[in-house]
Amino acid sequence: MIEGGCECGAIRYETAGQVTDFSHCHCSQCRRLHGAPYVSFAGVVLADMTWKSGPGALRVYDSSAKNRRYFCASCGSQIMVVSAEEPDVAYLALGCIDGDPELPDGYHQFVDSKAPWVNILDELPQFPEAVDE
Ligand SMILES: [Zn+2]
Ligand SMILES: [Zn+2]
Incomplete structure (x- = not known):
């Protein structure tokens, strides 16, 4: 349970599903919208999510x-991103998830847009733009 x-x-959610995708996004939109060096996302099945409180506050x-x-x-x-290309997947902002969820192997994407003052120090795969899966 995540x-x-x-x-x-105001907004609380849970999902019984597993995280199927774990990414660190360096695109400029994620950086500005989250006010962050980069943003980590956990992809889950949108239909598995339950809003415990505040869906009206979204x-x-x-x-x-x-x-x-x-x-x-x-x-x-920032709670999540849903793409028209994958409308059944919710990419949850990982920073809003409680605790230590089980995650698949991660990767970095949109590394070509990385903030110049960020150094990627892990060994995860790096992709210059979006990852097609
Ligand atoms: Zn709030
Ligand atoms: Zn992004």
Whole structure:
């Protein structure tokens, strides 16, 4: 069971499903939207998710023609990204997930857009742009 939520507590979710995809995204949109050096995501099956509180507090921002970002209207926490190319997958912002979820092997994507002051120090695979799976 994976549980998570936003900073203010308005939004809480859980999923009984497994994390099927674990990525660190260095694209400029993720960096700006999360105010972070890069953003880690846990891909889960969207239909497996249950909103325990506050789904009505979710707001959406279409950061591109295909990517819809969901965030908390009260505190601004970025909750997840859903892509029109994979509408059945929720890419949860891993920083909003509680505890230590079981994760598959990770990778870095959009490394060509990496912040110049970030050094990638792990041995995970690096992809210059998006990863097609
Ligand atoms: Zn919130
Ligand atoms: Zn990104």
